[in-house]
Amino acid sequence: MSWILAVETSTEWCSVALGRAVAGAGIECLVRHEHTGARSSARVLPAAGELLAEAGIALADCAAIAFGAGPGSFTGLRTACGVAQGLAFGAGLPVVPVNTLLACAERVRAAEPALPADISVLVALDARMDEAYAGAFGWDAAAQEWVERTPMLVSAPETVQLPGGEFWLAGNAATVFGERLAGLARAQRVLPEAxxxxxxxxxxxxxxxxxxxxIDADRAMPIYLRDKVARTVAEREAAAAARAAATAGSAS
Structure with a gap:
């Protein structure tokens, strides 16, 4: 069966997996998942080499290379995309960009196979700059695939768009922002580890x-939801003033 090499560096973790579907046994997967901070670029290629050696295959034996396309850390997304492109060019392989929010929803489904059909998974991740990346997905059992139930956006945690009906909340935004995160109180389950x-x-x-x-490697692109990676001092001060005004208004 076809092997897939996947690289994900959108957070402070360097995550590499080598997997394939096995008839009647689900997916066989070898993994390296390590907290590397800003050193993912130095660890991702050695980790991939370790997994290929462990499986006893060459990179060219893979069917494709998947990478975490985003949203996520600007540098991390560029690292994953660049590594996937370089490996794919060298081995003559196609690439598969994977939405990182969708990967979180898939992780929830893997841990909870009995995910109810009418439950959405709202994924909300800390985007820094006092914002969250968020998007909601629902599992379509007939199509055996996820469908988008709210668009992916980056916004203040208070304004995260919620899906209709009941939902589970995945991702670290619940821990980072607490009660500021829209929908926290409504969520049926909270899964910050996803x-x-x-x-x-x-x-x-x-x-x-x-x-x-x-797709061909030269078409691979990160998913950026934010046009810039840092706010100006004036923008930070304006955002702080707006939050203070909102807090004062709610208190009165």
Whole structure:
């Protein structure tokens, strides 16, 4: 069966997985998932080499290379995309960009196979700059794929768009922002540990590959929801004043 190599560096973790579908046994997966901080670029290639050696295959034996396309850390997304492109060019392989929010939802489904059909998974991740990346997804059992229930956006935690009906809340924004995060009190379950990870990306990429959705390496691009990576001093002061005014208004 086809192997997929997946690399994910959108957070402070360097996550690499090598997996394939095994008839009657789900997905066989080898993983390296390490907290590296800003050193992911130095660790991702050695980790990939370790997994290939452990599986006893060469990179060219893979069917495609998947990468965490974002949203996430600007530098981390560029690292994952660049590594995937370089490996793919060298081995003559296609790539599969994987949405990092969707990977979090897939991680929830893997941990909770009995996810109710009418429950959405709202993924909200700390985007720094006092904002959150968020998007909601629902699992379509008939199509065996996720469907988008709210668009992916970056916004203040108080203004995260909530899906209709009941939902589970995944990602670290609940821990980072607490009660400021819209929907925290409404969530049926809160799963802050469901963060971007290469292992669920393998499952997503295998389904995409089966649908013929792999692309040429030169078309690979990160998903940026934010046009810039830092606010000016004036913008930070204006945002702080707006939050203070909102707090004062709610108190009165």
């Amino acid at each position: 963060m971007p990870h290469a292992q669920p990306m393998v499952a997503i990429a295998l389904r995409a590959l089966a649908r013929g959705e792999a």
